[in-house]
Amino acid sequence: MENAMLPFPAREQVPTLVANAIKPIQKEEKQMEKSPLEISEPQMIKPTISEFSGVDTDAHLENVIASFLGTINHRRYRFLGYPTNQDFNYEALVQLLRFFLNNLGDPFIGSSFSLNSHPFELCVLDWFAKLWEIEKNEYWGYVTNGGTEGNFHGILIGRELLPDGILYTSRGSHYSVLKAARLFRINCVVVGTLISGEIDYNELKASILENKDKPAIINLNLGTLTKGGIDDVDLVLQILEECGFGEDRFYIHCDAALFGLMLPFLNGAPKITFKKPIGSVTVSGHKFLGCPIPCSIIITRLKYIDLLSKEVEYISSRDITISGSRGGHASIFLWYALNKKGFNGLQKEVEECNNKAIYLHNCLRGQGIGSMLNNFSNTVVFERPLDDAFSHKWSLSNEGNLSHVIVMQHVSVKMLDSFVSEFAKNRSIWYKDNSSKKPPCICEEIGAKNCACLIHKKLISF
Amino acid sequence: MENAMLPFPAREQVPTLVANAIKPIQKEEKQMEKSPLEISEPQMIKPTISEFSGVDTDAHLENVIASFLGTINHRRYRFLGYPTNQDFNYEALVQLLRFFLNNLGDPFIGSSFSLNSHPFELCVLDWFAKLWEIEKNEYWGYVTNGGTEGNFHGILIGRELLPDGILYTSRGSHYSVLKAARLFRINCVVVGTLISGEIDYNELKASILENKDKPAIINLNLGTLTKGGIDDVDLVLQILEECGFGEDRFYIHCDAALFGLMLPFLNGAPKITFKKPIGSVTVSGHKFLGCPIPCSIIITRLKYIDLLSKEVEYISSRDITISGSRGGHASIFLWYALNKKGFNGLQKEVEECNNKAIYLHNCLRGQGIGSMLNNFSNTVVFERPLDDAFSHKWSLSNEGNLSHVIVMQHVSVKMLDSFVSEFAKNRSIWYKDNSSKKPPCICEEIGAKNCACLIHKKLISF
Numbered sequence: 001m002e003n004a005m006l007p008f009p010a011r012e013q014v015p016t017l018v019a020n021a022i023k024p025i026q027k028e029e030k031q032m033e034k035s036p037l038e039i040s041e042p043q044m045i046k047p048t049i050s051e052f053s054g055v056d057t058d059a060h061l062e063n064v065i066a067s068f069l070g071t072i073n074h075r076r077y078r079f080l081g082y083p084t085n086q087d088f089n090y091e092a093l094v095q096l097l098r099f100f101l102n103n104l105g106d107p108f109i110g111s112s113f114s115l116n117s118h119p120f121e122l123c124v125l126d127w128f129a130k131l132w133e134i135e136k137n138e139y140w141g142y143v144t145n146g147g148t149e150g151n152f153h154g155i156l157i158g159r160e161l162l163p164d165g166i167l168y169t170s171r172g173s174h175y176s177v178l179k180a181a182r183l184f185r186i187n188c189v190v191v192g193t194l195i196s197g198e199i200d201y202n203e204l205k206a207s208i209l210e211n212k213d214k215p216a217i218i219n220l221n222l223g224t225l226t227k228g229g230i231d232d233v234d235l236v237l238q239i240l241e242e243c244g245f246g247e248d249r250f251y252i253h254c255d256a257a258l259f260g261l262m263l264p265f266l267n268g269a270p271k272i273t274f275k276k277p278i279g280s281v282t283v284s285g286h287k288f289l290g291c292p293i294p295c296s297i298i299i300t301r302l303k304y305i306d307l308l309s310k311e312v313e314y315i316s317s318r319d320i321t322i323s324g325s326r327g328g329h330a331s332i333f334l335w336y337a338l339n340k341k342g343f344n345g346l347q348k349e350v351e352e353c354n355n356k357a358i359y360l361h362n363c364l365r366g367q368g369i370g371s372m373l374n375n376f377s378n379t380v381v382f383e384r385p386l387d388d389a390f391s392h393k394w395s396l397s398n399e400g401n402l403s404h405v406i407v408m409q410h411v412s413v414k415m416l417d418s419f420v421s422e423f424a425k426n427r428s429i430w431y432k433d434n435s436s437k438k439p440p441c442i443c444e445e446i447g448a449k450n451c452a453c454l455i456h457k458k459l460i461s462f
Numbered sequence: 463m464e465n466a467m468l469p470f471p472a473r474e475q476v477p478t479l480v481a482n483a484i485k486p487i488q489k490e491e492k493q494m495e496k497s498p499l500e501i502s503e504p505q506m507i508k509p510t511i512s513e514f515s516g517v518d519t520d521a522h523l524e525n526v527i528a529s530f531l532g533t534i535n536h537r538r539y540r541f542l543g544y545p546t547n548q549d550f551n552y553e554a555l556v557q558l559l560r561f562f563l564n565n566l567g568d569p570f571i572g573s574s575f576s577l578n579s580h581p582f583e584l585c586v587l588d589w590f591a592k593l594w595e596i597e598k599n600e601y602w603g604y605v606t607n608g609g610t611e612g613n614f615h616g617i618l619i620g621r622e623l624l625p626d627g628i629l630y631t632s633r634g635s636h637y638s639v640l641k642a643a644r645l646f647r648i649n650c651v652v653v654g655t656l657i658s659g660e661i662d663y664n665e666l667k668a669s670i671l672e673n674k675d676k677p678a679i680i681n682l683n684l685g686t687l688t689k690g691g692i693d694d695v696d697l698v699l700q701i702l703e704e705c706g707f708g709e710d711r712f713y714i715h716c717d718a719a720l721f722g723l724m725l726p727f728l729n730g731a732p733k734i735t736f737k738k739p740i741g742s743v744t745v746s747g748h749k750f751l752g753c754p755i756p757c758s759i760i761i762t763r764l765k766y767i768d769l770l771s772k773e774v775e776y777i778s779s780r781d782i783t784i785s786g787s788r789g790g791h792a793s794i795f796l797w798y799a800l801n802k803k804g805f806n807g808l809q810k811e812v813e814e815c816n817n818k819a820i821y822l823h824n825c826l827r828g829q830g831i832g833s834m835l836n837n838f839s840n841t842v843v844f845e846r847p848l849d850d851a852f853s854h855k856w857s858l859s860n861e862g863n864l865s866h867v868i869v870m871q872h873v874s875v876k877m878l879d880s881f882v883s884e885f886a887k888n889r890s891i892w893y894k895d896n897s898s899k900k901p902p903c904i905c906e907e908i909g910a911k912n913c914a915c916l917i918h919k920k921l922i923s924f
Contacts, residue, residue: 044581046581047581047582047585047797048585049585049586049588049589049797049800049801050801050804051804051805052804052805052806053801053802053803053804053806053807054804057801057802057804060801061554061798061801061802062554065554065555065557065558065794068579068582068794069557069558072561072563072576072577075576075577076561076577078576079576079577081574082564082575084562084564084577085562086561086562086577088560089560090559091556091559092523092524092527093527093559094553094556094559095527095531096527096531096754097552097553097555097556097559097754098550098551098754099534099538099548099754100546100547100548100748100752100753100754100755100756101534101754102544102546102748102756112543112853112854112857112858112859112860113544113857113859114534114537114540114541114854114857115534115537115538115541115546115548115857117530119506119508119509120509120530123509123510123511124511126511127511145607145608145611145756145785146607146785146786146787146788146789147786147787148784148785148786148787149607149785156645174786175786176786179784179786183618183645183646183784184645184646184647185646185647286562286564286787290562291562292558292559292560292561292562292563292789292791293562293755293789293791294562294564294607294785294787294788294789322610322641322645323607323608323610323611323756324608324609324610324636324637324638324641325608325609325610325748325756326608326756327608327754327755327756329754329755332527332530335509335511336523338511339511339512339515339519339522339523340515340519340523341515342512342513342514342515342516342519343513343514344514344515345515391574392574392576395574395575395576395577396574397574397575398574
């Protein structure tokens with residue numbers, strides 16, 4: 001119990017529980033002597049459903065689960081491309097799995113669904129409101145069923161406040177932002193990005209001026225998924241002022257899915273604060289904090305909520321959330337993790353991730369592989385590996401010519417070493433001297449000084 | 463392990479695990495000698511979050527969790543008003559809580575997020591496709607983050623296929639249907655209901671004829687949340703034909719949140735089948751089947767999906783779901799429960815629930831309390847209790863003059879007996895002879911023959 005939040009048991013070893021789980025598979029056991037990074041992915045038993053349950057049901061289920069645990073544990077040791085912390089332990093909460101908990105409706109009002117965890121949810125919301133500097137009696141929020149719902153809710157408040165508003169967002173935005181525009185029938189202008197991944201401020205200004213007769217709903221990324229670029233809130237506010245937009249003619253939603261819990265713990269980093277005239281901020285629970293099920297926290301200003309609210313008697317609560325039924329476990333997981341880590345633990349984790357990101361950045365460049373790393377970011381950007389099988393093995397999520405590693409808590413130095421050495425080795429085969437293939441030039445995406453194509457390679461400095 | 467899916471350990475006793483959990487609270491232990499239905503709700507420790515974690519963190523967390531378990535276990539014994547099965551056991555899957563599993567994107571295509579449970583999801587989808595009679599190569603679907611998302615997705619497909627369509631739905635619909643109309647900016651016509659809760663077919667026909675120039679997106683309830691009324695799909699199809707609507711001018715979404723997994727196991731019940739020209743069906747995973755976290759299954763026709771689809775490179779998958787990131791645990795829970803129960807187990811549970819609903823219906827009438835129970839339904843409808851504290855104690859969800867009990871697997875005969883006797887006892891106090899208060903007349907809502915107001919009471923037959 002007291003070790004529960006320590007790093008996932010000996011990261012380079014297979015956790016005992018999982019190791020036990022995969023015992024039935026004889027072949028795997030022998031491989032366990034090797035480092036988890038050396039063994040090949042175990043074959044997974046395909047799950048099926050029999051029409052009728054019978055005497056062999058339990059044994060079948062047990063085998064399938066054990067096999068699946070072996071597979072995902074294997075993959076976790078190579079899981080580099082996504083911003084989800086895979087290093088947590090909520091076993092102390094296992095008994096809660098006996099209940100379907102539903103926080104439906106407005107957490108501040110409660111509902112007649114008595115199997116809820118609203119007290120935990122409120123506690124978590126208060127914590128984030130304080131973190132992002134908004135008074136307890138001035139904010140409203142809830143814990144959603146996922147990251148997309150956080151963005152949906154923020155953008156929807158914008159639309160309800162400014163029904164004919166145009167949504168501005170950068171090309172570097174999470175796909176849920178464009179999805180919101182489509183689903184909610186909002187006109188949307190996609191603005192280009194700077195090399196850092198930040199929104200192109202000049203283009204944003206030009207677009208706003210072009211549509212000066214319409215209010216502006218602006219999604220800002222703190223920071224972007226692909227590059228960890230952090231849109232400058234102050235600069236955007238200045239642009240709005242220069243364009244003649246008063247506070248009644250714009251709404252700013254901040255998508256802080258990953259960094260919402262990182263920036264507040266980094267000295268000198270841009271502040272996420274409601275002291276500026278922003279409308280809403282969202283952060284995912286399953287990203288930096290770590291949670292087995294998807295969830296996000298959305299915080300907005302209480303004064304906006306009446307415009308969205310509508311009495312729905314059935315649940316004895318205001319129907320102001322998107323999901324209606326919302327899982328109650330997520331709030332308890334979040335409450336638990338925030339308590340276990342504390343400010344000190346969170347700060348330590350943020351620093352460790354960012355330091356390992358710097359380490360990876362340097363290792364890649366040391367191997368002659370161009371790489372970019374923004375300030376305050378744990379997202380290391382580099383050229384897309386030529387071979388998709390390699391990307392697949394390391395769970396890289398590629399976009400165009402780019403790939404990235406997002407250094408989360410479960411990513412160890414040993415994993416990074418193994419990744420870099422395999423990447424460099426493969427790369428020397430993909431692009432060997434007599435090959436017609438050359439490393440892609442990505443100077444437009446990450447800047448000439450970071451690019452390692454044949455033309456720009458000489459510019460890389462260490 | 464082999465008892466895992468048996469009824470929640472001795473329903474009238476406190477489960478051992480939970481009993482252990484509440485050991486720290488001395489007072490409660492003495493009360494345990496009484497039946498759980500007799501004791502009063504334990505005081506819950508208010509959760510807090512300390513800024514800094516320290517030596518006393520673990521003890522605090524342990525106490526709060528134990529206290530919370532005591533509270534929700536207490537409430538579970540009085541949990542009558544909502545259609546969520548609270549009788550399940552997924553402890554065999556506890557090790558999966560070590561991972562954040564994400565089934566993002568299209569389950570049929572997969573994604574580069576390698577920590578997913580897509581194989582389980584596909585298995586569950588195939589099972590429901592077969593249940594609702596659509597060929598494997600003709601359907602598409604996914605497991606959502608909640609019930610609302612199932613309705614949202616079905617209605618959205620309708621909107622994408624028929625962009626200027628009008629949404630028709632009855633007053634008895636789940637609030638998520640009206641919410642979809644508002645969020646997705648769809649014009650909506652709310653049609654009245656019959657006493658059974660079914661849509662008023664004459665009014666529907668008149669409304670469709672009034673808007674003959676616009677295509678029809680129709681939400682049908684199989685059945686309604688409040689009354690368990692089942693809209694007649696065949697009759698609605700006939701109306702559409704009579705109004706001159708060909709299959710290219712209507713889209714029918716079926717909200718089968720609870721009954722989607724019940725009707726197929728009841729002899730003589732209306733069939734849910736894609737052999738009829740319906741567009742989509744959704745069922746909740748946390749309702750009849752039982753699941754600790756909210757989820758639903760949506761099944762639709764594959765041919766429709768291209769119209770909604772859009773390539774999103776980041777996740778190497780089609781961006782065709784609403785949520786994007788979708789929890790992977792739900793699919794494994796569903797797969798597990800379907801295997802454990804089998805057709806035989808499901809059928810037995812459906813019959814037991816419906817028989818207990820008949821039992822409750824008769825008990826209420828036996829006490830002179832008017833009550834309505836539709837065919838094939840486990841939802842017993844009756845007058846709203848005068849005292850909200852009584853409703854609160856039994857987690858009743860009231861609407862206007864009506865209340866209901868939805869008899870799920872965790873609802874025992876002993877619970878029902880206790881409920882009815884307390885209701886009758888309280889009622890005799892609320893409406894005693896010299897009181898100015900009289901039982902409400904609800905003949906308009908449940909029919910004269912079911913009403914127990916002073917005027918209609920004599921009509922009740924047993």
